[in-house]
Amino acid sequence: MIVTIKDVAKEANVAPSTVSRVISNSPRISEKTKKRVREVMEQLGYHPNFQARSLAAKSTQAIGVIMPNSAFHAFQNPFFPEVLRGISTNAHTNKYGIYLSTGSTEDEIFEEVTSMVQGRRVDGIVLLYSRVNDKTMKFLQEADFPFTVVGRPDENEERVTYVDNDNIFITKQITNYLIKLGHKNIAFVGGSLDFVVTIDRLNGFKLALSEAGIPFNDEYLVNEELIKENGKKAITALMNLQSPPTGLVTQDDLIAYEIISHLEDMKIRVPDDVSIVSFNNLLLSEHSKPSITSVDIAIYQLGFEAAKCLIEIIKNPDLLPRRITIPTKIIERKSCANNKNIPM
Amino acid sequence: MIVTIKDVAKEANVAPSTVSRVISNSPRISEKTKKRVREVMEQLGYHPNFQARSLAAKSTQAIGVIMPNSAFHAFQNPFFPEVLRGISTNAHTNKYGIYLSTGSTEDEIFEEVTSMVQGRRVDGIVLLYSRVNDKTMKFLQEADFPFTVVGRPDENEERVTYVDNDNIFITKQITNYLIKLGHKNIAFVGGSLDFVVTIDRLNGFKLALSEAGIPFNDEYLVNEELIKENGKKAITALMNLQSPPTGLVTQDDLIAYEIISHLEDMKIRVPDDVSIVSFNNLLLSEHSKPSITSVDIAIYQLGFEAAKCLIEIIKNPDLLPRRITIPTKIIERKSCANNKNIPM
DNA sequence: TTGAAAGCGCTAACAG
DNA sequence: CTGTTAGCGCTTTCAA
Numbered sequence: 001m002i003v004t005i006k007d008v009a010k011e012a013n014v015a016p017s018t019v020s021r022v023i024s025n026s027p028r029i030s031e032k033t034k035k036r037v038r039e040v041m042e043q044l045g046y047h048p049n050f051q052a053r054s055l056a057a058k059s060t061q062a063i064g065v066i067m068p069n070s071a072f073h074a075f076q077n078p079f080f081p082e083v084l085r086g087i088s089t090n091a092h093t094n095k096y097g098i099y100l101s102t103g104s105t106e107d108e109i110f111e112e113v114t115s116m117v118q119g120r121r122v123d124g125i126v127l128l129y130s131r132v133n134d135k136t137m138k139f140l141q142e143a144d145f146p147f148t149v150v151g152r153p154d155e156n157e158e159r160v161t162y163v164d165n166d167n168i169f170i171t172k173q174i175t176n177y178l179i180k181l182g183h184k185n186i187a188f189v190g191g192s193l194d195f196v197v198t199i200d201r202l203n204g205f206k207l208a209l210s211e212a213g214i215p216f217n218d219e220y221l222v223n224e225e226l227i228k229e230n231g232k233k234a235i236t237a238l239m240n241l242q243s244p245p246t247g248l249v250t251q252d253d254l255i256a257y258e259i260i261s262h263l264e265d266m267k268i269r270v271p272d273d274v275s276i277v278s279f280n281n282l283l284l285s286e287h288s289k290p291s292i293t294s295v296d297i298a299i300y301q302l303g304f305e306a307a308k309c310l311i312e313i314i315k316n317p318d319l320l321p322r323r324i325t326i327p328t329k330i331i332e333r334k335s336c337a338n339n340k341n342i343p344m
Numbered sequence: 345m346i347v348t349i350k351d352v353a354k355e356a357n358v359a360p361s362t363v364s365r366v367i368s369n370s371p372r373i374s375e376k377t378k379k380r381v382r383e384v385m386e387q388l389g390y391h392p393n394f395q396a397r398s399l400a401a402k403s404t405q406a407i408g409v410i411m412p413n414s415a416f417h418a419f420q421n422p423f424f425p426e427v428l429r430g431i432s433t434n435a436h437t438n439k440y441g442i443y444l445s446t447g448s449t450e451d452e453i454f455e456e457v458t459s460m461v462q463g464r465r466v467d468g469i470v471l472l473y474s475r476v477n478d479k480t481m482k483f484l485q486e487a488d489f490p491f492t493v494v495g496r497p498d499e500n501e502e503r504v505t506y507v508d509n510d511n512i513f514i515t516k517q518i519t520n521y522l523i524k525l526g527h528k529n530i531a532f533v534g535g536s537l538d539f540v541v542t543i544d545r546l547n548g549f550k551l552a553l554s555e556a557g558i559p560f561n562d563e564y565l566v567n568e569e570l571i572k573e574n575g576k577k578a579i580t581a582l583m584n585l586q587s588p589p590t591g592l593v594t595q596d597d598l599i600a601y602e603i604i605s606h607l608e609d610m611k612i613r614v615p616d617d618v619s620i621v622s623f624n625n626l627l628l629s630e631h632s633k634p635s636i637t638s639v640d641i642a643i644y645q646l647g648f649e650a651a652k653c654l655i656e657i658i659k660n661p662d663l664l665p666r667r668i669t670i671p672t673k674i675i676e677r678k679s680c681a682n683n684k685n686i687p688m
Numbered sequence: 689t690t691g692a693a694a695g696c697g698c699t700a701a702c703a704g
Numbered sequence: 705c706t707g708t709t710a711g712c713g714c715t716t717t718c719a720a
Contacts, residue, residue, distance in 0.1 A: 004713055015691045020715055028689060047462030051398040052713030055696045060395070062443075081425050088446040097465065098444040099406075102432040118391030120697095121441065254628070261631035284598065287605035289633055348697055359707045364699055372705060396697030399712045464713095691720080696713105703708075 003044045012040040023048060054120065062097040063087075063310055064122035066113060066136070068129035068195075069105055077254050078282055079299055080128065083150060086303025087126060094311050096123075110136050117145050124314045126306045130154060130162070130196040146317065148310040150302050152196050161313060163305045163324045165297045167197055170328045171204030172211075174277050174295055175249055177330065179212045182339035183247035183275060187220035187238060189227065189259070190251050198251070201279075205249060220245055227255055235262040246339050248276040253285045256292050256335070271337035281331050291333035301326045347388045356384040367392055398464065406441040407431075407654055408466035410457060410480070412473035412539075413448055421598050422626055423643055424472065427494060430647025431470060438655050440467075454480050461489050468658045470650045474498060474506070474540040490661065492654040494646050496540050505657060507649045507668045509641045511541055514672045515548030516555075518621050518639055519593055521674065523556045526683035527591035527619060531564035531582060533571065533603070534595050542595070545623075549593060564589055571599055579606040590683050592620040597629045600636050600679070615681035625675050635677035645670045 005023075009016040014037060021029050022037040040046075054060045065087060067080060088098055099122050103109035113136050116122050123146065127137060130151035140147045141156060149162040178186055188205050190198045206216050219241055226234040238244065250256040256278035260270050270276055270290055278285070281296035305324050313319050349367075353360040358381060365373050366381040384390075398404045409431060411424060432442055443466050447453035457480050460466050467490065471481060474495035484491045485500060493506040522530055532549050534542045550560050563585055570578040582588065594600045600622035604614050614620055614634055622629070625640035649668050657663050 002713095005715095006713080016713090017692080017715075018690060021690085024715085030689060033689080045462075047459055049399075049713050050463040050465045051395045051404065052696090053715075054395040055393075055399055055698085056713075056715040058696075058715095078422065078425075081422075084444075085446075088444065089448075092446060092448075092452075098446070100409075100428075100432065100442040100444050102429075102436060102442070104433075104436075115391055118389075119394040121394045257628060258631050261633070264633065284601060284628060287602050289605070289608065346697095349699095350697080360697090361699075361708080362706060365706085368699085374705060377705080393697050396712090397699075399714090400697075400699040402699095402712075689720105692718090694715105694717085696715085699710105699712085701708105701710085704706085 003046045004049070005046075008037065008040050008044060008046050011044060012037045058120070060121060060123050061095060062099050062122045063091055063307065063314075064099045064101055064113070064116045064125040066101045066109060066125060066127050066129075067103075068131070069103060069109055077252065079252075079280060082299040083128060083303035083306075086300040086305075087307040088303075090304045090307035091311070094307075096307075096311060106135075110139065114139060117143055124148075124310045126150065126303075126310055131194045132196065132199070146310060146313045148306045148313070150306045152200065152323075154196050157323075159321050161309050161319075161321045161323070163302050163309065163326060165302070165328045166325050167200035168204040168207065170295055170297075170330075171201040171249070172208040173204075174330060175205050175208035176212070177293075178247040178249070178275060178277060178336065179208060179214070181247075181275060181336055183245075184214050184339075185217075185220070185243055185245045186214075186247040186249060187222055187245040188249050189222040189224055189255060191224040201251065224251060224255060227258065231258050231262050232265070235259055236266065239263070239266060239268060246274055247336075248274060250276065250278045253278045253280050253282040253292055253294055256294075257284070257288060260288075260290075260292075260335075271335050272340070275336035275339070277336060285331075285333065290335045292335045293333045294331050296329045296331050298326045298328065347390045348393070349390075352381065352384050352388060352390050355388060356381045402464070404464060404467050405439060406443050406466045407435055407651065407658075408443045408445055408457070408460045408469040410445045410453060410469060410471050410473075411447075412475070413450055413453055421596060423596075423624060426643040427472060427647035427650075430644040430649075431651040432647075433644075434648045434651035435655070438651075440651075440655060450479075454483065458483060461487055468492075468654045470494065470647075470654055475538045476540065476543075490654060490657045492650045492657070494650045496544065496667075498540050501667075503665050505653050505663075505665045505667070507646050507653065507670060509646070509672050510669050511544035512548040512551065514639055514641075514674075515545040515593070516552040517548075518674060519549050519552035520556070521637075522591040522593070522619060522621060522680065523552060523558070525591075525619060525680055527589075528558050528683075529561075529564070529587055529589040530558075530591035530593060531566055531589040532593050533566040533568055533599060535568040545595065568595060568599060571602065575602050575606050576609070579603055580610065583607070583610060583612060590618055591680075592618060594620065594622045597622045597624050597626040597636055597638055600638075601628070601632060604632075604634075604636075604679075615679050616684070619680035619683070621680060629675075629677065634679045636679045637677045638675050640673045640675050642670045642672065 005016050005019045008019045019037055022034050091098055101112045103112045125147040127149045130149050130153050132154045152164045153160050209216050256276050263270055268274055278292050278294045281294040285292040285294045349360045349363045352363045363381055366378050435442055445456045447456045469491040471493045474493050474497050476498045496508045497504050497506055553560050600620050607614055612618055622636050622638045625638040629636040629638045
């Protein structure tokens with residue numbers, strides 16, 4: 001029922017090895033034979049068996065994509081689909097398949113990755129996150145298995161190939177933007193400090209403040225998870241501070257969006273009373289009211305390049321580690337205004 | 345360097361087959377031997393090779409997930425991530441991996457599916473769409489390959505297992521909701537009529553109209569793709585009709601969202617001037633201004649059940665085809681109002 | 689330019 | 705309860 005290389009061989013009066021060579025388009029086979037074999041393959045409806053091929057050739061033609069364990073909670077967030085789109089576009093043109101890993105705890109992820117690697121399910125891996133002290137990344141390094149990271153690795157930066165934005169720089173820029181509008185009381189709404197991206201952005205944020213001579217205020221550091229759990233409460237607490245912030249730097253348009261909604265419920269107007277800037281530049285940021293000033297981090301590119309680098313490494317394991325920085329762009333919209341609380 | 349079943353066997357002083365049996369936890373092996381073998385596996389860091397196992401056992405422990413070719417354009421839409429989340433949750437608990445297919449044209453998808461099937465890359469397939477006259481689905485049926493569909497198949501409905509909402513019913517309901525608010529001029533904003541979901545919903549829509557004695561007006565049929573391309577133009581055209589609609593039924597919150605934004609630009613207020621209902625009940629629908637009345641179609645469940653059914657079929661190919669209907673719920677919010685253009 | 693044969697790592701009869 | 709053996713379908717030396 002299943003047509004194998006042997007069937008083709010028999011039908012075409014050649015050896016199985018010849019058929020194999022035709023499949024890989026070996027130059028050592030005459031065009032004539034190739035043609036005949038191909039016709040038989042067509043006629044018999046032959047399709048190569050991936051497992052057998054992988055087993056013999058020790059290559060799977062598939063790459064593994066590892067989501068962070070929090071991704072699924074935040075999966076209504078278009079970051080992951082968009083980065084996946086970039087990855088899959090590139091993988092596909094290189095004839096690689098995509099194997100998705102979706103563990104829901106750190107240990108589960110680790111388990112999945114080790115079994116993917118040791119079990120030779122994939123030829124390489126794209127890590128869609130970078131967290132502090134990540135055993136999965138350590139494992140990959142120690143196993144010397146091809147992998148690339150979307151985000152900056154916490155350690156051994158110069159020994160892994162990764163694709164990232166310049167988060168420190170761009171966060172400094174966007175914070176400066178608020179400062180130039182006259183804001184001094186600026187809050188930073190970020191995710192867990194376990195993620196390198198949060199660390200980098202917070203550093204960029206602090207850098208901007210210190211250069212402007214504004215002291216950093218711990219009370220203005222808001223945890224993103226808190227917002228997701230009970231946004232109303234978190235925002236209320238923030239805005240009820242002795243001197244509430246007039247500017248907000250958030251990590252994601254969706255969060256910005258939710259915050260704005262809560263603020264409006266509290267009769268605090270954006271941008272009149274509070275200015276807000278954000279990251280990711282999702283489609284909706286343009287259509288929301290107010291439209292959100294957001295950093296376009298080129299999510300698709302991040303994925304595309306990560307896949308590209310990975311496939312290059314798979315094909316040539318001796319390639320030197322490199323860092324690719326995807327440029328960002330501030331998209332100015334209507335969520336910011338001059339600070340009216342202070343004399344200009 | 346790579347540790348195989350043989351290494352484990354040698355180290356544990358048993359035959360390879362015994363190790364194999366330990367892996368599959370065969371009841372015919374003594375607990376004592378199992379323990380010893382497991383210790384050796386642990387100690388040697390053994391991981392089974394998937395390819396070899398697949399080849400010998402003719403099962404891959406992976407399911408393929410096929411996106412519609414338009415999905416990636418619409419990939420900022422959280423539908424796919426959410427349905428994927430459902431699929432992966434179920435697959436994962438059943439120890440199945442997920443193989444993602446992301447062709448960008450119909451032919452590419454077909455090609456990917458045939459090679460997945462014939463090349464035995466996966467044990468079964470979840471189709472994330474149902475379109476009219478789809479050759480991919482036909483192929484799967486003819487090949488008698490395990491698959492399930494999210495959505496209602498165009499043909500041979502009784503011969504395939506699928507998971508869907510009752511789209512006709514729910515669209516009728518939601519349209520009735522507008523009708524009861526006094527709306528008579530109601531537009532339907534939908535995707536391509538190649539998709540069964542659009543057909544079903546349009547039918548539900550028409551049903552509601554005809555039961556209310558409202559004639560169906562072709563001019564009120566708006567193509568979703570048009571909105572995505574040039575929303576402003578499409579909306580302007582619609583609202584410039586002789587008698588513009590006062591009610592809108594859209595297929596997706598994101599679209600609803602964009603339409604509202606354009607309407608506001610035109611100084612048409614929602615819900616005061618135009619009421620709008622939608623589908624999917626995305627997170628943002630709650631926080632948008634106005635919040636959107638939307639049908640919660642339980643996307644996660646759709647994916648979860650589709651994976652569940654598929655895995656059941658894989659394990660038992662003789663299972664009869666069945667249809668699973670996931671209940672929906674109308675979430676009433678603030679995007680609708682009584683129609684003020686007509687005397688109540 | 690082609691064929692024969694060994695083997696990738698595992699499973700599954702069949703024996704014992 | 706465990707070992708022996710024969711493949712799964714393909715690639716890849718080595719030989720011709």
